[in-house]
Amino acid sequence: MTGYFGRRYTLSASHRLHAETLSAEENRLAYGKCNNPHGHGHNYVIEVLARGPVDPETGMVVNLVVLDEVVQTRVLDRFDHTNLNLDTLFVHRVPTTENLCRAVFGLLRDRLPSGRLEYVRVEETENNFFQCWDAEGEMSPRGQ
Amino acid sequence: MVELTRRATFSASHFYWNDAWSAEKNEQVFGRCANRNGHGHNYTLEVTVAGEPDPVTGFVIDLKWLKDVMEREVLSAFDHRHLNLEVPEFKTAIPTTENIAIAAWKRLQPALAGVDLKRVRVYETPEIFAEYRGEA
Numbered sequence A: 001m002t003g004y005f006g007r008r009y010t011l012s013a014s015h016r017l018h019a020e021t022l023s024a025e026e027n028r029l030a031y032g033k034c035n036n037p038h039g040h041g042h043n044y045v046i047e048v049l050a051r052g053p054v055d056p057e058t059g060m061v062v063n064l065v066v067l068d069e070v071v072q073t074r075v076l077d078r079f080d081h082t083n084l085n086l087d088t089l090f091v092h093r094v095p096t097t098e099n100l101c102r103a104v105f106g107l108l109r110d111r112l113p114s115g116r117l118e119y120v121r122v123e124e125t126e127n128n129f130f131q132c133w134d135a136e137g138e139m140s141p142r143g144q
Numbered sequence B: 001m002v003e004l005t006r007r008a009t010f011s012a013s014h015f016y017w018n019d020a021w022s023a024e025k026n027e028q029v030f031g032r033c034a035n036r037n038g039h040g041h042n043y044t045l046e047v048t049v050a051g052e053p054d055p056v057t058g059f060v061i062d063l064k065w066l067k068d069v070m071e072r073e074v075l076s077a078f079d080h081r082h083l084n085l086e087v088p089e090f091k092t093a094i095p096t097t098e099n100i101a102i103a104a105w106k107r108l109q110p111a112l113a114g115v116d117l118k119r120v121r122v123y124e125t126p127e128i129f130a131e132y133r134g135e136a
Helices: A024-035 A064-079 A097-108 B023-034 B063-078 B097-111
Strands: A002-015 A040-053 A116-125 A128-132 B002-014 B039-051 B116-125 B128-132
Touching: A002 A064, A002 B097, A040 A064, A040 A097, A064 A097, A097 A116, A097 A128, B002 B063, B039 B063, B039 B097, B063 B097, B097 B116, B097 B128
Parallel strands: none
Antiparallel strands: A002 A040, A002 B128, A040 A116, A116 A128, B002 B039, B039 B116, B116 B128
8 A cells, every 4th residue: 555654854054045147136136135145044844755655564654764864864964054055066056945955856866765755845934835746857966 | 626634633642563573673673662551642634635616605625524524533533542452443553654644544535425535644743744645
């Protein structure tokens, strides 16, 4: 029987939204406060949903302890208490939460101990969140 | 098509144990959840149905009716109960969050005949949840 298991994690990081291809004025217009050169930060919530058969022996889609370990090593250790703009994934890519969401998806895809990754949701604040079902093309940080 | 979700909460105790395994293996796989004395959670049950809003009432479904169905079919059986000892589904299945979601779906579906039940999500804590969408 196919079920889903989800888990929510938090990480705190800073970022600045600034596109290399736009002028200073265009960046201010596009990103407003988020273009502040000094950056700003968020407490992000990363919600991960795994899909797969419910193991008849354990009653589980995925073992929580093993999932935690994967998310910790692949995502939280990488981004928590960092400046996202300095991560190699965001050198030429604006660290919007859309892009962070896809980056997290790519970092976790194929890494789950069992089941497959159904979606990643990233909540930037209590009032906005982003969800993706793939890491799409160049957004995929496979091999990193 | 509009999806509508109703939440309800229940509190219950449980433990994880596979009788086919040794005590050591149960403790290794399930950790603290294998404590045979049990432990408890405040669970949140989310039931999502889909449909077109009725042209007269504007409702996809009568929320009060859905609340009553959830109360009658699930909460009356699960709330303030020891899931392993008092809920028949968990005589055989381990009451993991996944299996609780499946059991809730199976209880709700017959009572929601004619309703497009999309998913049942069960939160064990605000950070841990499982979902069942009726898939084989």
